[in-house]
Amino acid sequence: MTGAGPLCGVKVVELGAIGPAPFAAMLFADLGAQVIRLERRDGTGVGVGAWNHLHRGRPSVACDLGTAAGRELVARLAETADILVEGFRPGVMERFGLGPDELLARNPALVYTRVTGYGQDGPLAQVPGHDINYISVAGALGALRRPGERPLFPLSLLGDFGGGGMLAAFGALAGLVQARGSGAGQVVDAAMVDGTALLTTAFHALRNAGDWAGEPGTNTIDGGAHFYEVYATSDGGHVAVGALEPQFYAELLRLLELDPDEVPQWDRARWPELKDRLAGIFGTRTAAEWAALFEHEQACVTAVYGLGTAPGHPHNRERATFLDIAGALQPAPAPRFSRTPPGHPAPAPEPGSDDGTALTDWGLSVTEAAMFDTTTPVDR
Numbered sequence: 001m002t003g004a005g006p007l008c009g010v011k012v013v014e015l016g017a018i019g020p021a022p023f024a025a026m027l028f029a030d031l032g033a034q035v036i037r038l039e040r041r042d043g044t045g046v047g048v049g050a051w052n053h054l055h056r057g058r059p060s061v062a063c064d065l066g067t068a069a070g071r072e073l074v075a076r077l078a079e080t081a082d083i084l085v086e087g088f089r090p091g092v093m094e095r096f097g098l099g100p101d102e103l104l105a106r107n108p109a110l111v112y113t114r115v116t117g118y119g120q121d122g123p124l125a126q127v128p129g130h131d132i133n134y135i136s137v138a139g140a141l142g143a144l145r146r147p148g149e150r151p152l153f154p155l156s157l158l159g160d161f162g163g164g165g166m167l168a169a170f171g172a173l174a175g176l177v178q179a180r181g182s183g184a185g186q187v188v189d190a191a192m193v194d195g196t197a198l199l200t201t202a203f204h205a206l207r208n209a210g211d212w213a214g215e216p217g218t219n220t221i222d223g224g225a226h227f228y229e230v231y232a233t234s235d236g237g238h239v240a241v242g243a244l245e246p247q248f249y250a251e252l253l254r255l256l257e258l259d260p261d262e263v264p265q266w267d268r269a270r271w272p273e274l275k276d277r278l279a280g281i282f283g284t285r286t287a288a289e290w291a292a293l294f295e296h297e298q299a300c301v302t303a304v305y306g307l308g309t310a311p312g313h314p315h316n317r318e319r320a321t322f323l324d325i326a327g328a329l330q331p332a333p334a335p336r337f338s339r340t341p342p343g344h345p346a347p348a349p350e351p352g353s354d355d356g357t358a359l360t361d362w363g364l365s366v367t368e369a370a371m372f373d374t375t376t377p378v379d380r
Contacts, residue, residue, distance in 0.1 A: 004340075004342060004343040005032020005341070005342030005343065006032060006337050007028055007031040007032045007033035008032040009033075010028065010034065010082050010176065011033070011034045011362070012025060012028045012036070012084070012085065013077045013078055013084045014036065014037045014038065014058070015074070015085065015086040016037060016040070016060075017086065017087030017115070018046050018087070019047070019087070019131070019160040019161075019165070020087065020115045020160045020161065020165035020190075021115045021165070022047070022052075022055055022165075023054050023160065023161050023164070023165030023166075023169075024113070024115065024165040024168040024169040024172065025058065025085055026054050026055070026057060026165075027169045028169065029056070029057030029058045030057055030342055031333060031337075032340070032342050034362070035057070036059060036358050036359075036362060037055065037059065037060045037061065038060075039062075039352060040064050040351065041062040041351055041353075042351075042352075048351060049348075050349055052348055053328065053330045054348070055348035055349065056325060056330075056345045056347055057346050058346075059353075059357070059358035060349045060351050060353055061073075061354045062351075063352070063372075071098060072372070073372040074096075074098050075098060075102070075103060076364070077359075078098075078107055079106050079107050080362070081107065081110060082109070082110070082176055082179075083111045083172045083175075083176060084103065084110060084112050085113045085115065085168065086113070088116075089126060089128075090114075090116060090119075090120045090121070090126065100187045104185055108183065109179045109180075109183055109185045111172050111175035111176050111188060112185065112188065113168055113171060113175070113187075113190060114188065114190065115164055115190045115192075116191055117134045117159070117191065117193065118134070118137070119191030119193065119194060120187075130156070130159075131156035131192070132159070134193045135158045135159045137193050138163070138196035139197060139200060140158055140196050140197075140199065143200070143222065147215060147216070147217045151216075158199060159195075162195065163193075163196035163198065163199055164190065164192040167190045167194070167195035168188070171188040171190050174188075175188050224271060225271055225275075226274035226277075227241060227249050227252065227265060228241065228242055228243070228244055229278070230304060231278060231279050231282035233283065233285060233289075233290060233303075234283055235287060235288075237287030237288075237303060237304065238287060238303070239282055239291075239303055239304060240304050241301050243299055246265065247298070248299055251298045251299040255294060255299055255301075256278075287303040287304065288303065310322075311329055325344070325345055326346075326347035328347070333345065356370070
């Protein structure tokens with residue numbers, strides 16, 4: 001191991017926000033970047049507090065953008081940062097005098113990363129929303145339903161984290177690669193609508209190819225097929241069946257002791273009937289019994305685990321997919337690196353709790369750090 005993660009040496013300024021922006025900053029911190037989170041010490045609202053694992057791995061410095069000292073602190077840190085991440089509505093940073101023009105003038109190589117729902121422009125740019133709204137406009141939510149039922153949103157995984165935070169982190173690192181080659185930074189406009197739409201690329205391909213012709217919930221991998229479905233078990237649990245390829249489907253039938261001639265995989269007209277048949281079979285045993293039969297076989301069948309039970313799965317335990325961080329079990333950093341594995345993340349701090357160490361670690365002198373008044377309540 002040559003460093004504490006592959007991003008060791010990368011410096012990131014994070015403006016306190018909720019959802020995708022702190023998730024992106026967490027990814028940077030998890031992989032070894034030096035991240036400093038700036039937020040009001042007395043902040044309230046969604047996501048605020050040391051309980052929020054998204055804030056792990058980096059200090060929280062008190063910073064009130066409503067004060068001259070707070071604004072100057074952002075600008076001063078941005079001078080030597082590689083990446084800045086902000087999650088305000090379009091125009092807010094400009095009103096503080098901290099927009100891309102101002103900060104890129106002080107640091108031409110800065111990758112100024114902006115995470116919003118609808119993007120920096122367009123008819124909805126100034127409209128408030130949340131994950132459920134962004135994945136709706138992107139077309140993903142409308143596809144997540146069974147016939148006759150309303151769409152079911154997948155927590156806030158698609159918009160906030162997949163199409164938002166992941167997209168922002170990817171865009172920022174792409175911008176950093178370019179900046180290190182050219183010396184010129186740029187603005188990264190990471191919109192959750194754009195990112196969620198990007199995640200649906202494969203399904204647009206299927207639709208354009210004529211393989212996604214039916215209404216939602218009637219197609220191959222959206223709940224229409226009997227071989228790609230979730231079935232209830234006798235104990236109230238569930239199993240997930242993903243026997244898409246013919247060899248896996250054949251193994252599914254073998255283990256269920258079914259005659260392939262009686263359960264044709266691609267007879268779409270019979271899918272509802274065959275789903276009922278499989279539902280009856282899976283309802284005869286517990287989820288644990290089905291897991292014991294299937295999980296080590298070549299049939300793509302697993303029991304369904306929840307947030308409370310997944311950490312206990314033997315596979316996750318052996319790979320340490322979940323870590324105990326200050327007494328709280330949470331997902332470990334990912335992906336994994338052979339030469340520069342990241343260290344164990346520090347727990348999330350209380351807002352604005354840093355004692356000034358983060359600023360001196362960033363390169364500010366003790367005198368400069370004291371100018372920004374981070375150890376006493378911010379002025380109003």
